[in-house]
Amino acid sequence: MRRVAILISGGGSNMMTLLRAMEEGDFPARAVLVLANNPDAGGLEKAAALGIPTAVVDHRPFGKDRAAFDAAVDAELRAADVDLVCLAGFMRILTPEFTAGWEGRMLNIHPSLLPLYKGLHTHQRAIEAGDAVHGCSVHLVTAALDDGPVLGQARVAILPDDTPETLAARVLVQEHRLYPAVLKRFASGDQTAIILE
Template sequence: MKRVAILISGGGSNMVRLAEDMRGDHPARPVLVLANDPDAGGLAKAAALGIETAVVDHRDFAARAAFEARLTEVLEAAAPDIICLAGFMRILTPAFTARWAGRVLNIHPSLLPRYPGLDTYARAIAAGDAEAGCSVHEVTAELDGGPVLGQARVPVRPGDTPETLAARVLMQEHRLYPAVLRRVADGETGRIDLPPPGGMD
């Protein structure tokens, strides 16, 4: 049984979907939900699901290296096989990604390699893209640049705003991330692309 730690910064909707999926006949279990903000709403949700929680507040550290050193201490105590970033809004240094190489997943709200970084929905709309979506990728030292393990797509509709597009993409994040994590925990390799659900066009 693989041990999974989930890192969050906010409400933790993807964390909840991952945790809910890791029940019953699943090759992994959540052992820790860790936030960099003590006010992250996902902490209470994780506790309600019976998952151990921890906080490493980045504001308590003068340097990123010190923050990541403490982060690693807490993670090492939990001994995860896989770390899932689920709305974790801190850029990780090459030293941290090297320490956990091959074990960290992230979900990003674009069809990578298009639109790494922030403001992905506005950028897709401004470019006139016909579709947007989300990607789960392995975390490397390059921001949003690791191997893509899965994607899900949604059409960009006439009149879409970043907010309306984000809402539809989030629904696909909640499908894609659990599917990819299940495969990774099972030792399966290769990428998956989820077909859009009915009524998405």
């Protein structure tokens, strides 16, 4: 049974889908920690209500010292004896040293069909580019932003009257399908990519 930590910054909608999925009897992983960089992250209360241990490493006291912040996060993960890390709306760019320490054991979900639209404002950028299809990807985290090997994708048609908000809402539905499916397969040792339509 793989021991999973989920890192969040906000309300934790993807976190909740992962936590619910891991409660299923045949799931090869269990959540042992939800960690936020924001003490006010709504996901902390939701996780605690489910009996999941939580921790906060507030990034603000660290200022520009990203290495010290990452070291504090790493210490929490090691103390919880974590096997796998899932980033779920964790809005901090991690240092190469941190990502190297968790290489091959850290997943992220990103709201685009990588390698398209790394970074922010993905829905707006897809609409402005005139794309017919958008979606989300789960990938292994590397030192380069949104750049690791893709383990799964889900596609969403872009409609003529879509706004970034309406498109984001439909992509989020697919994120909630994709992330648990990829984690289940990955935690069982299978890195074959999943494609959801």
